[in-house]
Amino acid sequence: MFVRIPALAARHGAINLAQGVFDHGPPPELLAALASVAANDAVHQYMPSAGVPALRSAVASGCSPDTEVTVTAGATEALHCTMAALLRPGDEALVVEPAYEQYAPAIVAAGGVPVPVRVTSSEGTFASLLADACTSRTRLVVVNSPWNPLGRTLSDDEWAALAELAERRGIVVVSDETYEHLLPSGARHRGVLDVIQDPELRVKVSSVSKSLAATGWRVGWAVAGPGLTRRIRAVHQYVTFCPAVPLQFAVADLMASPSFGDVVGSVAAALHERAGWFAGALTGMGVGTKVAASPFYLVADVGSPAGEWCDRMVLDGGVAALPLSVFYSAPVPAVANLVRFAVCKRQSTVEEAAARLAARL
Template structure:
């Protein structure tokens, strides 16, 4: 039972498959424009506007390539980049690959908050970028008003570009609308919003993502992007555009979020009943559990002896964090039958023994 990776073990919703079928027999089987198919860029502008689809939107091969191309546009050797940890494993290697220097800010639990003092402590004249993730993998929450205020102030006073990974933006489990970097940082040349269809539509293999930025910054991102992948698959771009433009898109998101919230709450209840402190996340489909033991050793035992894979929270930090040593992340973007079987195996292994 692979609860370690944020990979779905089922296909996308029927509406998404129908959109793919509708475009599959068409003639769009050659290269799309490198900046992204105009139909998809228009759909994204309609969802995120006001944005100019011709100058402010770049479609990439997933959020990961969008991030890579953005860093290529922003970083030169010796530049410093603030990364708020725990952080997705791709962030730091891309920065160092371009000769940048990572300056981490470490939060130890979902209850910790990012503030201006923590950012000031790692900011220098060489600071060019800050990378944030909201909604946040693995913490399962969004940056709050005060955290965004601190980030926006850094951008406005120091000219630091805010790169915000918002891949889970549509998966806020209480149904509240997501407010990210486009709403928080006023200058479009000091902000990049990165997102994708992967988690929203359960199509991680489609590799359709995007970077949204001001015209000057977008031109630089596109200059890098065209020499990385040139363009994602044209039929998949068109299928994503159909879903985004559909009048049923909001209902699709509501249904997805409702089902995800039920699965997450149920699994948290299972772990809590086993004496493992676990909190219901605010967003996304990851839960953090305190297993009360070294998380790496615990995960090894679980996967080898009981066939349930989780991921130690420690892998999201660049240096050991004692407060995270016993924390395990579970990815719950799975079929109900998968989670039921994982719960059964965990209960068989961890349930308190009953007196005879």
Template structure:
């Protein structure tokens, strides 16, 4: 076998050189190796509704989706997505020309960015951000321009002046996430209205990741950006079944957008997976039609878990940012005498038998996120109780 010379070009595309193995893979492997409780990666440890699972089994047995489904997604699911947007938000989408089914929200993000960006285009994204955003912007040849959410009075807030200042003549697109992972912030009506005004004024496209739309707590309210004046025709809205119905392995996501935008996204998506998750698409169509009582009970269950974990983390000595949405709690490790989230998370399984994720991986400016650590609470109550008990040893 011939060895490569030291001067040979690196194998990995230089646009991806800064991205190694995702932190989720690293921390999940650490959990397996140490037997620690994994509160790092955001996946539930129980399946979603039995009737939805049975709908997938029924589709398999009936031969629905076992072969390639239609490129845009099965008609039943596209109709169900359109119906969901209409019932919940008063947004009217044509299932045939304005709805696209994807292999999870991750593919929807990739397809949207690959479709809508040219090399050199700037993308303004709220920092911290889900790690695939940065990789997809890089693959499309775009330039990330982060606007940092900063702690303020117990939550992370967006500085609208900073957002406005980040937009230049090279800005093509705003990439938003609300409810926001990892901080748990839910953008308010006033904040969204200001973002909408900016997008219209500067003629920007917007990709908005709303996968946690059904996980908002207390007085927080999820309002789709597409519902604001001037936004429907310039907004690509992304949703997902994984977070709402606790079937993350099914990888069923969707895009809603005006016909021209949707056609562009579909043009990229067809060369990624082409199609995926055939039988599961039929099951998710049924899931979206579940009564409001399901969504209310799901929120209440997650809110109780949030409260349990947040209280336990505070008792263990963490600074706690109580989330208004998602199923993650961001904490500050400085009250524990720590400053480096990476080192803290890599030692936590041995010290306390729990795995978390350092928020710094979600930042361009790593120093901004250095003292923050994210915990997931989408786990069974006994698991969370055990984790809280273990974490209390940190302040003992």
């Protein structure tokens, strides 16, 4: 479905709200940083495999940039390197569903066994489900906050359950925090580095893809304890060696500048504005939805089987979206009518999408 629906959209001229990819470029401050560093000959050559020191310092979040941060080719490579570093054949990894599509393949590629922990409603919690899913072979748990596709942040009881797994059972919490900067103005991101005290039992994965509208730059990172980091780097060394160096320098320059907070804040504010507008348009059509804490995506109840609805809309309505069911490894009746829209588009794009949906519905 992740391949088929976008391909159908391209073939039929549909507006692609199925993929979390922007239809506009990064903020001008990031492009200016790239232009500034590109004139330096040194940035076009190999750099340390662990990443440009300035970027490691910028994303260290109080950890050691020298021993606890690895820059990767996007969050996806960070996830794959982390799974390969942690899992041996037969090890189990809990995957909280609905889940981003890369988690299970990364686990399987490392020889691990994905064990789904399913939240069966868009408002449900996994706090009481984790302990029962654990076995003697459970090595790690993968979570996502803010959460794709639901858009919400993890609750206090969910973080407490994750801390219990780490502290009492020695299970590593791998937290994908790619959407960490896309919260409402004034909201503070709470992540795995805040909750899990033992650095060898936590891995934070993040990137600039969503926070800086630069999904094609493929600049991400993994933050973990020194022991875990040595293992992650040992894998990373033989995967990409180092991501694109000029892009690393540009990101580092922007993140170190006083304007960084304003830049990511403007990206977040624009997303919130567009999500609010689109949610209102959908509600006016009788499609139930609401804006989440991190509104990169909207989840809507379309009132009929979502897979059929998405096929019909891309072919007849000119708008592509994804059924929420594709983020589960097995059918979940409670989400059968739910659809995910990506609203990381220009205002004119979401307005045209709304007009097409209104005409079709």
